[in-house]
Amino acid sequence: MNNTAAGSVVFENVRKTFGAFTAIPDLSLTIEPGTLVTLLGPSGCGKTTTLRMLAGLEHPSAGRILIGGKDVTALPANERDVSMVFQSYALFPHMTALDNVAYGLESSRIRRKEARERAEEGLKLVGLAGMGQRLPAELSGGQQQRVAVARALVLEPQVLLLDEPLSNLDARLRRRVRTEIRDLQQRLGFTAVYVTHDQDEALAVSDRIIVMKDGQIAQAGAPRDLYDAPASAFIADFMGEANVLPCDIVGVEGDSATISVEGLQHRVAGRNIRTGPAQLAIRPNAITLAPRTSNGSFNGEITHAAYLGDRVEYEVKTSNGTLFVVDPAVEQALAPRTEVTIGFKNRGIAIIG
Structure with a gap:
């Protein structure tokens, strides 16, 4: 041929x-x-x-x-x-x-x-x-x-x-x-x-x-x-599920920025970013959960947990709405009603506006 x-x-x-x-x-x-x-x-x-x-x-x-x-x-x-x-x-x-x-x-x-x-x-x-x-x-x-x-x-x-x-x-x-x-x-x-x-x-x-x-x-x-690097909330959600949260861009240095979500600060890659209010797209597997043992800056409560063999899917109630979280740590699964401190991983987070 x-x-x-x-x-x-x-x-x-x-x-x-x-x-x-x-x-x-x-x-x-x-x-x-x-x-x-x-x-x-x-x-x-x-x-x-x-x-x-x-x-x-x-x-x-x-x-x-x-x-x-x-x-x-x-x-x-x-x-x-x-x-x-x-x-x-x-x-x-x-x-x-x-x-x-x-x-x-x-x-x-x-x-x-x-x-x-x-x-x-x-x-x-x-x-x-x-x-x-x-x-x-x-x-x-x-x-x-x-x-x-x-x-x-x-x-x-x-x-x-x-x-x-x-x-x-x-x-x-x-x-x-x-x-x-x-x-x-x-x-x-x-x-x-x-x-x-x-x-x-x-x-x-x-x-x-x-x-x-x-x-x-x-x-x-x-x-x-x-x-x-989705350009909008529509792209972020359509190209695999994403949690969209309001954030503040509190600092910019080169091709990255420091964002703040309810006091939790995190470094995020991005170009042509300005300080001020923005939206953050966070993939479900880019969120970490830990039992709340101290006054973490970003907290929530697990309202639903589903064991799916190789992962656990959580719904977490926060002051900014419900987060969908996917965690491969099935051996350390958390139960509903557990109060948690929320963190972010380095990959799977993007500023979308």
């Missing part, structure tokens, strides 16, 4: 309306060739509409879309040099896996022999060598998903589009198949645009994540950047 066809994707001031409803008000973004970029966001944020416009299944109301430097805004789906893996896989139930993979090639008037050879290669590529004669009903959910990926890849598109590709799989299989997709993308170097509402999925597979809200980009960046 040809690994050199990876293309860039550019949206220039794209707008999409459905009657009086504006789904995408003004979207501009660039996806570099050979990268896997995830469009992430809650239902109704515009991510699927964006993917469908890229696929040619919807057309922009304004703006331009370019693939590999070519303006494809007005082109139909079959002339865009993209392939799509649908949420439902869309396999033909009466065709074998090999026939399903070869179907797009044969429809493109490629000679049957060559189409079958490339289909066999595609199945081998996704780890299904020797399973070409099985019907979809004889394959597991994960195997069906890989057939759908193989069918898309054998067309050697500039861009592979994946629309919630793992949503029909159970949690354990989802973890395995997302790893397979990422490994395949890195090995072959194709450009992929991946749509999901699952934050863990996005963090696991992406070179870059674009978080969308109300048809616009709320924040874009590398997975670690979005997790460690």
Whole structure:
């Protein structure tokens, strides 16, 4: 298979309306060739509409879309040099896996022999060598998903589009198949645009994540950047749970600041920070709890504790609301009604405004 066809994707001031409803008000973004970029966001944020416009299944109301430097805004789906893996896989139930993979090639008037050879290669590529004669009903959910990926890849598109590709799989299989997709993308170097509402999925597979809200980009960046340095409370909570607390920035030195929460002072990384009131996003696993034995500066009371095998989840009542805390110290679990002193770890805390 040809690994050199990876293309860039550019949206220039794209707008999409459905009657009086504006789904995408003004979207501009660039996806570099050979990268896997995830469009992430809650239902109704515009991510699927964006993917469908890229696929040619919807057309922009304004703006331009370019693939590999070519303006494809007005082109139909079959002339865009993209392939799509649908949420439902869309396999033909009466065709074998090999026939399903070869179907797009044969429809493109490629000679049957060559189409079958490339289909066999595609199945081998996704780890299904020797399973070409099985019907979809004889394959597991994960195997069906890989057939759908193989069918898309054998067309050697500039861009592979994946629309919630793992949503029909159970949690354990989802973890395995997302790893397979990422490994395949890195090995072959194709450009992929991946749509999901699952934050863990996005963090696991992406070179870059674009978080969308109300048809616009709320924040874009590398997975670690979005997790460690969210730009807003929305991003902090959407990229994994976060507790948002008011704080005071009492000192700034270089690229870090000293914050105060109810008298508890802590050093936090950040740039372009000014002293004064702000908000702090704190990951549940960045909070420490200890039985209150003295007058700690930041105190609370455990109202709920849930043992989950490898961790304990707590709800802690404070004067600033309830904190959600995750603690791996299951051997030292604290009981409800325990008064605690609250502390912060060095990682998992960000100033968001």
